[in-house]
Amino acid sequence: MSYTTYFEKAVAAQKVFLGLTKERITEVLLALADGLIAHTDAIISANQQDLDRMDPADAKYDRLKLTPQRIEDIAAEVRNVANLESPVGRVLEEKDMPNGLHIAKVSVPLGVVGVIYEARPNVTVDVFSLCFKTGNVAVLKGGSDASYTNEAIYEVIHHVLGDNGINADVVVLLPAEREATEALLNASGYVDVLIPRGSQGLINYVRQNSKVPVIETGAGIVHTYGDASADADMLGKIVFNSKTRRPSVCNTLDCLIVHQDLLPLLGQIAAPLIDKQVQLFADEASYQALDGSYPAELLLPAEPEHFGTEFLSLKMAIKTVASLGEALDHISRYGSKHSEAIVSQDPDNIERFLNSVDAAAVYANTSTAFTDGAQFGLGAEIGISTQKLHARGPMGLAELTSYKWVVRGNGQTRS
Amino acid sequence: MSYTTYFEKAVAAQKVFLGLTKERITEVLLALADGLIAHTDAIISANQQDLDRMDPADAKYDRLKLTPQRIEDIAAEVRNVANLESPVGRVLEEKDMPNGLHIAKVSVPLGVVGVIYEARPNVTVDVFSLCFKTGNVAVLKGGSDASYTNEAIYEVIHHVLGDNGINADVVVLLPAEREATEALLNASGYVDVLIPRGSQGLINYVRQNSKVPVIETGAGIVHTYGDASADADMLGKIVFNSKTRRPSVCNTLDCLIVHQDLLPLLGQIAAPLIDKQVQLFADEASYQALDGSYPAELLLPAEPEHFGTEFLSLKMAIKTVASLGEALDHISRYGSKHSEAIVSQDPDNIERFLNSVDAAAVYANTSTAFTDGAQFGLGAEIGISTQKLHARGPMGLAELTSYKWVVRGNGQTRS
Numbered sequence: 001m002s003y004t005t006y007f008e009k010a011v012a013a014q015k016v017f018l019g020l021t022k023e024r025i026t027e028v029l030l031a032l033a034d035g036l037i038a039h040t041d042a043i044i045s046a047n048q049q050d051l052d053r054m055d056p057a058d059a060k061y062d063r064l065k066l067t068p069q070r071i072e073d074i075a076a077e078v079r080n081v082a083n084l085e086s087p088v089g090r091v092l093e094e095k096d097m098p099n100g101l102h103i104a105k106v107s108v109p110l111g112v113v114g115v116i117y118e119a120r121p122n123v124t125v126d127v128f129s130l131c132f133k134t135g136n137v138a139v140l141k142g143g144s145d146a147s148y149t150n151e152a153i154y155e156v157i158h159h160v161l162g163d164n165g166i167n168a169d170v171v172v173l174l175p176a177e178r179e180a181t182e183a184l185l186n187a188s189g190y191v192d193v194l195i196p197r198g199s200q201g202l203i204n205y206v207r208q209n210s211k212v213p214v215i216e217t218g219a220g221i222v223h224t225y226g227d228a229s230a231d232a233d234m235l236g237k238i239v240f241n242s243k244t245r246r247p248s249v250c251n252t253l254d255c256l257i258v259h260q261d262l263l264p265l266l267g268q269i270a271a272p273l274i275d276k277q278v279q280l281f282a283d284e285a286s287y288q289a290l291d292g293s294y295p296a297e298l299l300l301p302a303e304p305e306h307f308g309t310e311f312l313s314l315k316m317a318i319k320t321v322a323s324l325g326e327a328l329d330h331i332s333r334y335g336s337k338h339s340e341a342i343v344s345q346d347p348d349n350i351e352r353f354l355n356s357v358d359a360a361a362v363y364a365n366t367s368t369a370f371t372d373g374a375q376f377g378l379g380a381e382i383g384i385s386t387q388k389l390h391a392r393g394p395m396g397l398a399e400l401t402s403y404k405w406v407v408r409g410n411g412q413t414r415s
Numbered sequence: 416m417s418y419t420t421y422f423e424k425a426v427a428a429q430k431v432f433l434g435l436t437k438e439r440i441t442e443v444l445l446a447l448a449d450g451l452i453a454h455t456d457a458i459i460s461a462n463q464q465d466l467d468r469m470d471p472a473d474a475k476y477d478r479l480k481l482t483p484q485r486i487e488d489i490a491a492e493v494r495n496v497a498n499l500e501s502p503v504g505r506v507l508e509e510k511d512m513p514n515g516l517h518i519a520k521v522s523v524p525l526g527v528v529g530v531i532y533e534a535r536p537n538v539t540v541d542v543f544s545l546c547f548k549t550g551n552v553a554v555l556k557g558g559s560d561a562s563y564t565n566e567a568i569y570e571v572i573h574h575v576l577g578d579n580g581i582n583a584d585v586v587v588l589l590p591a592e593r594e595a596t597e598a599l600l601n602a603s604g605y606v607d608v609l610i611p612r613g614s615q616g617l618i619n620y621v622r623q624n625s626k627v628p629v630i631e632t633g634a635g636i637v638h639t640y641g642d643a644s645a646d647a648d649m650l651g652k653i654v655f656n657s658k659t660r661r662p663s664v665c666n667t668l669d670c671l672i673v674h675q676d677l678l679p680l681l682g683q684i685a686a687p688l689i690d691k692q693v694q695l696f697a698d699e700a701s702y703q704a705l706d707g708s709y710p711a712e713l714l715l716p717a718e719p720e721h722f723g724t725e726f727l728s729l730k731m732a733i734k735t736v737a738s739l740g741e742a743l744d745h746i747s748r749y750g751s752k753h754s755e756a757i758v759s760q761d762p763d764n765i766e767r768f769l770n771s772v773d774a775a776a777v778y779a780n781t782s783t784a785f786t787d788g789a790q791f792g793l794g795a796e797i798g799i800s801t802q803k804l805h806a807r808g809p810m811g812l813a814e815l816t817s818y819k820w821v822v823r824g825n826g827q828t829r830s
Contacts, residue, residue, distance in 0.1 A: 018771055095792055101781060103791060110803050111773065188622065192803045207603065208626055213804045234826040241828035354821050356433055358526065366516060366824025375829065376518055376820065377510055388525050388607045388817035389628045390805040402803035405791065406769050409781025411649040413656035414790065 003183035006172050007190035010112045010137045013169035017109065017135040020166070022086045028164050029082035029129055033075040035160040036125065036153070040071050046152035047121065054145060060119045064146055074122050077380070081129040084379040087398040088135050102408045107401045109135035111192040114184050116206060118198035119145040124153045128171050130382050134400040139172045139191060141184055143198075147176035185210045192402075193390075197383055200310075215390060217383035219310045220250035220338035222368050225327040225353065227344030228261040232269050234365065235262075235343040240272040242341070242367040247314050250384060251339050251371040254310055255317040257327045258286060263320065267293035274298070278314045281306040285320035308334035324349050328356050335359060338386055339368035360386060360393035418598035421587050422605035425527045425552045428584035432524065432550040435581070437501045443579050444497035444544055448490040450575040451540065451568070455486050461567035462536065469560060475534040479561055489537050492795070496544040499794040502813040503550050517823045522816045524550035526607035529599050531621060533613035534560040539568045543586050545797050549815040554587045554606060556599055558613075562591035600625045607817075608805075612798055615725075630805060632798035634725045635665035635753035637783050640672040640742040640768065642759030647680040649780065650758040655687040657756070657782040663727050665799060666754045666776075666786040670722060670732040672742045673701060678735065682708035689713070693729045696721040700735035723749035739764050743771050750774060753801055754783035775801060775808035 036043070047066040054061050093105040113136045117123045124142060131138035142150040154173040161168045174180035184191065188211040195215045196206040203218050224242060226235045242253040258266060266289040270280065274295060281302040282290055290299055306317040307330075321327045331340055341363035342353040350364045361371045371393060373381025378396030385391045391399040451458070462481040469476050508520040528551045532538045539557060546553035557565040569588040576583045589595035599609065603626040610630045611621040618633050639657060641650045657668035673681060681704040685695065689710060696717040697705055705714055721732040722745070736742045746755055756778035757768040765779045776786045786808060788796025793811030800806045806814040 014773070015771075097790075097792065101785065108773075211623055213628070213802055215804070231826070237826065237828055245829060350823075354823075356430075358429070358523075359819065361820040361822060363822045364824065366822060366827045367829055369829035370516065370822060370827075371820075375512075377512065387628055389630070392817050393820050402807050404774065405776040405786075405808050407776060407778045407781060407785060408765075408769075409779065411646070411652065412781045412785075413652055414660060414782055414784035 003174070003180065003187075006139070006174060007112075007183075007187050009169040010139050010172045011190050013137045013167055014109070014111055016167045016170050020135075022088075024164075025086070025133060025135075026082045028160065028166065029078055029132060031164065032125075032129065032157060032160045033078040033082070035156050036071055036075045036078065039152075039156045039159075040068050043071060043149065043152045043156070044068065046148040049148040050119075050146055060145055064119045064121065064149070066121060066149065070122075074125050077122075078125060078129045081133050081380050081397075084133065084397060086133060087401050092403055099412050100410065101412055104406045105403050106406050107398070107403050110400055110402050112137045112139060112190060113400065114139040114141070114187065114191040114194040114212065116141045116181060116184060116194065116196045116198070116202065118143040118202065120197075121146045121149040121153060123197060124150050124173070125157075127382065128157055130380060130397065130400060132170060134397050136400055137170050137172070139174065139184065139187075141174045141180050142176060144176040150176070185212065188212050195383055215383070215385050215395070216387045218338075218386040219336050220252070220371075220384075220386070221255075221308055221310045221334060221336040222251060222253050222339045222341075223255045223257055223327075223331050223335055224253050224341040224343060224368065225257040225321075225324070225331070226259060226262050226269065227324060227342060227346060227349050228259040229345040229349070230259075230262060230343040231345060232262065232265040236269040236272055238341070238343055238365070238367045239269060240276075242369050243273065243278060243316055244276045244314065245367075245369050248312050250310070251368050252312070253316060253368060255307060255319060255334070257319045257321055257330055259324075259327070260285060260320055260322055263289040266290055266318075270294055273316075276314055278316055280316055280318055282318040283320050286318040290318075310336070324352060328353070331357055331359075336386060338384070339363065339371040341366065341368050360384070418589070418595065418602075421589060422527075422554070422598075422602050424584040425554050425587045426605050428552045428582055429524070429526055431582045431585050435550075437503075439579075440501070440548060440550075441497045443575065443581065444493055444547060446579065447540075447544065447572060447575045448493040448497070450571050451486055451490045451493065454567075454571045454574075455483050458486060458564065458567045458571070459483065461563040464563040465534075465561055475560055479534045479536065479564070481536060481564065485537075489540050492537075493540060493544045496548050496795050496812075499548065499812060501548060501550075502816050507818055514827050515824065516827055519821045520818050521821050522813070522818050525815055525817050527552045527554060527605060528815065529554040529556070529602065529606040529609040529627065531556045531596060531599060531609065531611045531613070531617065533558040533617065535612075536561050536564040536568060538612060539565050539588075540572075542797065543572055545795060545812065545815060547585065549812050551815055552585050552587070554589065554599065554602075556589045556595050557591060559591040565591070600627065603627050610798055630798070630800050630810070631802045633665075633753075633801040634751050635667070635786075635799075635801070636670075636723055636725045636749060636751040637666060637668050637754045638670045638672055638742075638746050638750055639668055639756040639758060639783065640736075640739070640746070641674060641677050641684065642739060642742075642757060642761060642764050643674040643676040644760040644764070645674070645677060645758040646760060647677065647684050650677075651684040651687055653756070653758055653780070653782045654684060655691075657784050658688065658693060658731055659691045659729065660782075660784050662729050665725070666783050667727070668731060668783060669724060669726050670734055670749070672734045672736055672745055674739075674742070675700060675735055675737055678704040681705055681733075685709055688731075691729055693731055695731055695733055697733040698735050701733040705733075725751070739767060743768070746772055746774075751801060753799070754778065754786040756781065756783050775799070
């Protein structure tokens, strides 16, 4: 089958949603959750085929590995999405114009959503359920490492759709080959939006090469600024939480910026990190402040490359500044506009920080670990956008919709 | 100056808006309107230099030509934008979470907006005023045909900004050379969004080659469907209006789809078009229905290429269908998702049409000529988006904003 055939099927399948009520969509997703659990053995066995050809030492191995519990978790997430309110068909604006026209701005599905991802088989289910819930056709291109697993999951989805009398073209799984990625990047006119999920390399490649509009879900180079007035105890807890809670995710702290007045308290602020063996790359002033109290084997002088690095591990840079302005400059230069925080007791400095910093999420006196769809009350998340177009930060169901203008008249013409 | 230097200046200039109140922005734009009129002679004289090197028979000549009246119109549009309400800083959503966090979704400027356009010098002023009003830095790449005019207008803008003590880097005019376009298409990380304004060729080129997120403002292949139940008189007026009002713009009717039951009335429906010398490309059934009543020299048999064509002139295709379903299929196949209309007295058919048709604007019993920012009550328009991401249809000030999540806590960490 040529790629164009896949894309044509996807475009044609958009019609399916015209015949599906929101209630039916919910029912089908609940049936999918049951179906995944019912087919646990088949999925696990396909997953084992994928695992068998991977080195267990490979970082991808753990992400790829499914267990009955993991499948139950995935099914639970499908049920969660099933039971969320649909954002489709909302009247976002409505007005009666002086000429008698009635104009409504109504939310509609984006249409055909393409997702390119790596060896995370849960993404196959997540993306399908989020897209199906919002009336979008999903075109999936998974990693070749997970191809057996993805095929097995795809079969369960097709099975459930078939049982419910729904055209299974509402989800298209492209072959796990590189040419499929190329085809998807060129599917302008068929695919309305492309969301890459995975490594920065994948995301850069998609941005550089896609002819289809892309939503970037990119790196988080995250700072927390401890202001002169910060409560050292609060700062210590926030730094510990945002650095060590899940070091491998994008909202994790990469660089602590400290006001020089806090240096005498820096040992106390950093102390909780010792237990987690967090390695620090400290600039000269902070190095001196920590020397003696922080374990020597974990304390290293910062090199220029440590600033502006997303560590994704238990490493953190420390930068000392003489003012809030200097902190803002540092963030503006090295941040990736993802999540940035200030810890301060000074209301003016807090407002200046929140207003000045250009990032998807800006925080005062709390942890950047909260940059997450569920934590923001979105119910589910398809990714965290690091661009400014369309959606910014955590993207939930509403971010999978566009809108159309519906205009009703009784013969009006424009003069 | 290297292009990177231009882009770095633009990025740095975003800060300027942190120090500008909405009132100041309004004042500066009103001063610009005055400045443009005060410098009419200089602008006209630069414009003459551009005109002198162009063939007056060139279609671009008229678009490029400025007169004192045209400059007054441009200034009036700047005043209009100045006096609109700013969409920046709006709290779009606000919630208190169970953990005590206060989360607000606040509208912010997009950042750096790039616009590539052809020989329309009014775009220089329009884009600057819309961007300045919304706190965006504008990076402009105008057509080389208009370079003297654009430089003269740019000088007036700089002069007004300087008089008001504002860093003039908030608007950057790139050199009118092809390399500047290339640089802009690759300015990922500097420019947040690129909006091409001009021919389909320019738009396609930008979509194909940009590494920066693009908002497409593309072709309108526009249909109006006359349902079996249509009021023939109303249909005739709507067709006349949407075909002849401004044939060269994107919301103009390209193909009339008629239900076969209407064929006996087609002569009456088409009659008003004769005065405007509209050339019809009619399919077999509609040709027969018009043969004899519509002037033979204006009535031609439709060839396949006439469907799916944006004529941008006094030409129109006619397609006969046996059902609404057939009309929907025709629109789905040939439309460009811009503006589509139904004329009908049947409420069920109207609803089915408005729900099923995937287009930026869908109309019942009125003219597609209303697809326009001012007509939709947006106050001003930077373009009409034909994509689904970010903005769809007419884009006003609000569509030049993004948002950020502002989270306030008192020491919360994530468990």
